[in-house]
Amino acid sequence: MDRREEILPKVSVIIPVYNVEEYLNQCLNSVIRQTLQDIEIICVDDGSTDHSLEILKSYERSDPRIKVITVNHKSAGVARNIGLEHATGQFVHFLDSDDWIEADLYEQSYQAAKNHQADVCMFHYNEFDNVTGATNMVKLFGSSRVSQGKEVTNLEEATSFFLYNAVVPWNKLYKKDFLIENKIYFDDLVCANDRAFYFRVIKKAKRIFLLNQAFVNYRINNKNSLVGETRLKNFSCHFEASNHILALFKDESMDIQKQVVDVCMRDLFHFYHRAHGEQKRNIAKQMQIFFSTLAIDELMKSLSNSPWFLEYQTIRAMDGIQVSNEEIQRIKHILPSSIYRNPFALFSQKVRSGIRCYKEYGMRYTWRRLKNIYTLVKRQGEGIWYRRCGNIDSSLRNW
Numbered sequence: 001m002d003r004r005e006e007i008l009p010k011v012s013v014i015i016p017v018y019n020v021e022e023y024l025n026q027c028l029n030s031v032i033r034q035t036l037q038d039i040e041i042i043c044v045d046d047g048s049t050d051h052s053l054e055i056l057k058s059y060e061r062s063d064p065r066i067k068v069i070t071v072n073h074k075s076a077g078v079a080r081n082i083g084l085e086h087a088t089g090q091f092v093h094f095l096d097s098d099d100w101i102e103a104d105l106y107e108q109s110y111q112a113a114k115n116h117q118a119d120v121c122m123f124h125y126n127e128f129d130n131v132t133g134a135t136n137m138v139k140l141f142g143s144s145r146v147s148q149g150k151e152v153t154n155l156e157e158a159t160s161f162f163l164y165n166a167v168v169p170w171n172k173l174y175k176k177d178f179l180i181e182n183k184i185y186f187d188d189l190v191c192a193n194d195r196a197f198y199f200r201v202i203k204k205a206k207r208i209f210l211l212n213q214a215f216v217n218y219r220i221n222n223k224n225s226l227v228g229e230t231r232l233k234n235f236s237c238h239f240e241a242s243n244h245i246l247a248l249f250k251d252e253s254m255d256i257q258k259q260v261v262d263v264c265m266r267d268l269f270h271f272y273h274r275a276h277g278e279q280k281r282n283i284a285k286q287m288q289i290f291f292s293t294l295a296i297d298e299l300m301k302s303l304s305n306s307p308w309f310l311e312y313q314t315i316r317a318m319d320g321i322q323v324s325n326e327e328i329q330r331i332k333h334i335l336p337s338s339i340y341r342n343p344f345a346l347f348s349q350k351v352r353s354g355i356r357c358y359k360e361y362g363m364r365y366t367w368r369r370l371k372n373i374y375t376l377v378k379r380q381g382e383g384i385w386y387r388r389c390g391n392i393d394s395s396l397r398n399w
Helices: 005-006 025-034 052-062 077-087 107-114 144-146 159-163 174-182 195-205 229-231 234-249 252-271 277-293 309-316 324-331 337-341 343-361 363-380
Strands: 009-017 041-044 066-068 090-094 122-128 133-137 172-175 207-220
Touching: 009 025, 009 052, 009 077, 009 107, 025 041, 025 052, 041 052, 041 077, 052 066, 066 077, 077 090, 077 174, 090 107, 090 174, 107 122, 107 172, 107 207, 133 207, 159 252, 159 363, 172 174, 234 252, 252 277, 252 309, 277 309, 343 363
Parallel strands: 009 041, 009 090, 041 066, 122 207
Antiparallel strands: 090 172, 122 133, 122 172
């Protein structure tokens, strides 16, 4: 160990804080009670209007490891960047202020990262349901991979695994010099500010260690979380994040670019499906404009089997935008026509879909969409089947 490492804290914990007075004590207590005590705790208050800042100041007075920074309200991404600029630790962890961690997170992850000379240490996490109180462990990689001695890996060795994995920043410990030297920062966006950050990390990291334990308790069904209404009101953030990600991989192989486009589309449609009524109509219009700016026609030819593809085509064709013959051909082989052996089930499903469309979009849009689909089916000569986009492919969880 060199002299510099002896002086520096082992881990800098960076916590962006905004109006979380209800959960902040639990978060901070879980950090100050870590078995690894050689840490610094940087709390960046992002202009809270509740009692969060008062709570932070109280902890700062009682624990010299805690440093509180106040900024005007911008975003969690900006707050994390500011925390990173002030961090002096060898490694960095970004923790959300409404979550909490297990007591040995930093001892275990720091030792693993040091022993394996890792740029990043990735681990599982637990989902805590804020309504029911139930806890569920989310495994991001299978035990078989770790037991086979493949704990240390990278994007080149495990491309699909990393491209389709969780983009959240808090289930990873990062070597600080790795982030600084590669100029890896969060986007200045209200939401989705961690998506491009994740892809910058996996693209640059040479050694990623997979630690087969769960340490972070992630709160779901939290009414104040950005996963809810705030995200839908700022949906354009997803477009900007997607642009950054696509640009990051524009010089990679066609196979990698295809997977990156698929990942971005899955993200867009996943959150699009959470919207309803007028809000959903407005987001669809934004998506139409965004899709028209993408220069990915060649890649789309190989993505016609993707679960989001037909809805992508439908949005592209809204409001009189024509669908070319070439685009129609891409829909041809979504699934074989044998799925229509039960026409009554198909008809029933389409009626239900039409009713939902009418309730959310109104008669004018529903009629326009029916005409678009009729045109596609008529010109193709085959039925088209669509299934909604799911979460991370289940096979990746056991990879």
